[in-house]
Amino acid sequence: MLVFAASDKGGTGRSVTSCNVVYRSALSGSDVCYLDFDFGSPTAGSIFQINDVTRGVRRGGMHSYLLEPDIQTTGEPHRIDVWTQSSRASLRQRPPGSGKLMLFPGDQDGGEFGPDKEALRRCVHLLQALDEEFDMCLIDLSAGRSYATQLVLEATADPALRGVAARWLVFHRWTRQHIPAAAGLVYGKDGILDVGVRAGHDKDELQAAIKFVRTAVVDPDSIELSGLRPAQVAWLRDCDEDLGQLAAKHQVGRRAMLGEVPLDPVLQWREQLISDNDVVARDIANNATVDAFDDLARKLAADEEWASL
Amino acid sequence: MLILGEVLTAALRHSGGMPRDRVEDALGLLAGERVRTFERPISYAVSPKTYTGVDCRIVARSGAKVRGVGTLMGRACLTGGRVLQSSAVTRIEPVAGGFRQPWSHYLARLGMVEALGRPDLPGTADAHLLADRSSSMMGMGALCVRLLTGIQGSPVLDRKPPVRARRTVLRWAATIKDGAEDVKWHFAVREDGLRTVRLELGPAQIDDIVNLCEDLALHDWLLTALMSIIEQSQIGVEQPAQSVVKLRPAVDHLLHLWMPAARLDGFALSVWEGLESRPGLSRQWDASVRRVRDQMAMAAALVNNRPPERKQLFG
Ligand SMILES: Nc1ncnc2c1ncn2[C@@H]1O[C@H](COP(=O)(O)OP(=O)(O)OP(=O)(O)O)[C@@H](O)[C@H]1O
Ligand SMILES: [Mg+2]
Numbered sequence: 001m002l003v004f005a006a007s008d009k010g011g012t013g014r015s016v017t018s019c020n021v022v023y024r025s026a027l028s029g030s031d032v033c034y035l036d037f038d039f040g041s042p043t044a045g046s047i048f049q050i051n052d053v054t055r056g057v058r059r060g061g062m063h064s065y066l067l068e069p070d071i072q073t074t075g076e077p078h079r080i081d082v083w084t085q086s087s088r089a090s091l092r093q094r095p096p097g098s099g100k101l102m103l104f105p106g107d108q109d110g111g112e113f114g115p116d117k118e119a120l121r122r123c124v125h126l127l128q129a130l131d132e133e134f135d136m137c138l139i140d141l142s143a144g145r146s147y148a149t150q151l152v153l154e155a156t157a158d159p160a161l162r163g164v165a166a167r168w169l170v171f172h173r174w175t176r177q178h179i180p181a182a183a184g185l186v187y188g189k190d191g192i193l194d195v196g197v198r199a200g201h202d203k204d205e206l207q208a209a210i211k212f213v214r215t216a217v218v219d220p221d222s223i224e225l226s227g228l229r230p231a232q233v234a235w236l237r238d239c240d241e242d243l244g245q246l247a248a249k250h251q252v253g254r255r256a257m258l259g260e261v262p263l264d265p266v267l268q269w270r271e272q273l274i275s276d277n278d279v280v281a282r283d284i285a286n287n288a289t290v291d292a293f294d295d296l297a298r299k300l301a302a303d304e305e306w307a308s309l
Numbered sequence: 310m311l312i313l314g315e316v317l318t319a320a321l322r323h324s325g326g327m328p329r330d331r332v333e334d335a336l337g338l339l340a341g342e343r344v345r346t347f348e349r350p351i352s353y354a355v356s357p358k359t360y361t362g363v364d365c366r367i368v369a370r371s372g373a374k375v376r377g378v379g380t381l382m383g384r385a386c387l388t389g390g391r392v393l394q395s396s397a398v399t400r401i402e403p404v405a406g407g408f409r410q411p412w413s414h415y416l417a418r419l420g421m422v423e424a425l426g427r428p429d430l431p432g433t434a435d436a437h438l439l440a441d442r443s444s445s446m447m448g449m450g451a452l453c454v455r456l457l458t459g460i461q462g463s464p465v466l467d468r469k470p471p472v473r474a475r476r477t478v479l480r481w482a483a484t485i486k487d488g489a490e491d492v493k494w495h496f497a498v499r500e501d502g503l504r505t506v507r508l509e510l511g512p513a514q515i516d517d518i519v520n521l522c523e524d525l526a527l528h529d530w531l532l533t534a535l536m537s538i539i540e541q542s543q544i545g546v547e548q549p550a551q552s553v554v555k556l557r558p559a560v561d562h563l564l565h566l567w568m569p570a571a572r573l574d575g576f577a578l579s580v581w582e583g584l585e586s587r588p589g590l591s592r593q594w595d596a597s598v599r600r601v602r603d604q605m606a607m608a609a610a611l612v613n614n615r616p617p618e619r620k621q622l623f624g
Contacts, residue, residue, distance in 0.1 A: 029541060029555070031473050060443070076443050097543035125458050131468075132319055132461070133475045160462030163469070 042106025369432030379422030
């Protein structure tokens with residue numbers, strides 16, 4: 001299965017959420033990999049805490065694999081085994097029964113690029129090879145209408161990838177600006193559906209393969225907010241309801257949503273993986289956050305969540 | 310004489326075994342040329358040979374370079390309807406003088422690369438075998454990827470590989486010495502899914518060497534895939550019923566494929582005999598298969614609540 005992570009705006013929590021979902025999937029026994037296609041700012045190395053790769057690798061990352069034709073490609077860009085390479089001790093103990101957790105990092109000096117036939121061919125080959133090896137390949141795309149997005153839409157329309165499940169997660173914050181922006185990225189002009197149809201996808205099929213993920217959501221009923229005065233809680237609840245209506249109006253409502261991740265103090269402070277240790281032993285992160293990641297990981301793999309209407 | 314080769318091995322992206330005519334469609338790299346198929350002792354299909362022109366640097370371990378011009382032979386094969394392999398092979402032939410000939414010259418010598426100048430052949434073999442996975446000599450790796458990817462993208466496949474496993478690369482170098490009496494070989498498992506084989510032998514057919522190396526690559530891949538399935542099934546940690554769910558693809562798709570040297574004879578057989586005593590591939594395989602079967606038997610016994618009867622399950 002291929003999973004594409006997109007968002008209209010930057011800083012939505014696309015990378016952090018994706019990394020955590022991939023991590024939870026690996027813990028549950030799936031072989032997974034994470035491809036950093038955010039050519040402008042590849043941050044996955046830092047989230048997985050791989051020393052020296054916090055802003056991508058110097059050479060051989062995703063960007064150079066796709067774009068440097070003089071590299072004698074053997075179909076294999078640079079890969080990093082997170083279980084053995086992370087500087088975080090709790091990650092280095094790969095739990096028995098867990099699956100592979102592999103990072104394909106970006107390049108330090110990547111940058112965006114334009115349409116390129118050879119890059120498309122290589123992208124198809126790469127996704128094909130990784131689909132042979134991994135249960136789930138998550139591809140983190142640049143924010144907004146990027147060429148990376150167009151590239152993978154063209155790649156998944158290629159006959160060589162037909163039959164491989166491809167699912168889209170569109171991340172957005174739960175705010176008045178983010179909801180219409182996320183809708184625009186999917187339904188708007190030159191959005192995912194537009195570009196996808198031009199690349200040869202069937203519109204309904206593609207739309208059924210796109211789900212939204214709300215990030216850093218404040219739950220008015222959560223215990224963290226128990227210190228608020230009743231009037232404040234009532235006001236928050238009203239806001240939440242308003243946002244719900246706004247989302248429904250923009251086709252970003254519950255039916256199109258795969259899940260939501262609560263606002264988490266640890267993630268607010270820094271981009272990282274949340275381990276069970278952070279929740280249970282250290283008690284710094286919230287259980288609800290980990291549950292949300294688990295829930296996303298499970299639903300991503302569950303065909304019934306993605307059945308077309 | 311030096312012959313260099315590379316083999317790429319993967320699970321075919323198809324959920325079941327392939328009917329014969331479909332296999333022929335998938336492997337038919339060249340229109341007009343036939344795919345050869347065999348049914349015994351295990352089903353096996355091999356594509357026609359293809360040739361790719363190269364004009365490249367041949368680098369020795371010392372860093373010395375000469376220009377190489379000629380062709381690589383490429384082919385693909387499918388074993389048991391499930392394991393797909395592609396190979397790139399060429400013979401390196403030193404020629405005096407440093408001029409490139411017209412292509413007709415090289416087309417009359419298919420599967421050979423002429424090294425213009427004075428190449429360091431042992432050093433070239435070393436460079437080939439010691440390079441890391443992503444840097445392959447003369448574009449052999451790229452040719453293997455191209456052949457394999459083409460077949461994996463074929464519309465006759467349903468894109469559902471029965472097991473998930475990384476493609477493995479086996480690089481080999483064979484030095485042919487006219488006077489050599491017996492075969493010397495060295496097989497090494499390197500990191501990153503890379504394996505190397507160094508061979509030294511008397512006069513031999515290149516096809517026989519290719520067959521041997523593909524057979525080694527096939528069995529190494531099977532063993533690697535089986536061990537990774539066993540590891541993730543958590544035998545002894547999970548309930549047997551749980552482990553069995555994870556072990557099932559191995560039982561359904563891999564276990565029956567182990568048949569070392571099924572189509573080999575002569576020197577290739579003696580290499581396999583050596584491999585069986587050390588590192589003992591079949592011993593490791595048999596032990597792994599026993600673990601899988603014991604686990605299946607135990608799960609069945611727990612379900613039926615009676616002692617395991619292997620016969621009934623695997624008769
Ligand atoms: N559930 C959450 N609760 C609180 N903070 C969060 C949450 N999810 C993400 N964040 C924080 O939001 C910020 C942006 O996250 P992240 O880098 O994942 O976003 P992004 O969409 O990948 O951004 P970019 O477009 O720059 O790649 C980070 O500081 C991250 O820790
Ligand atoms: Mg990011």
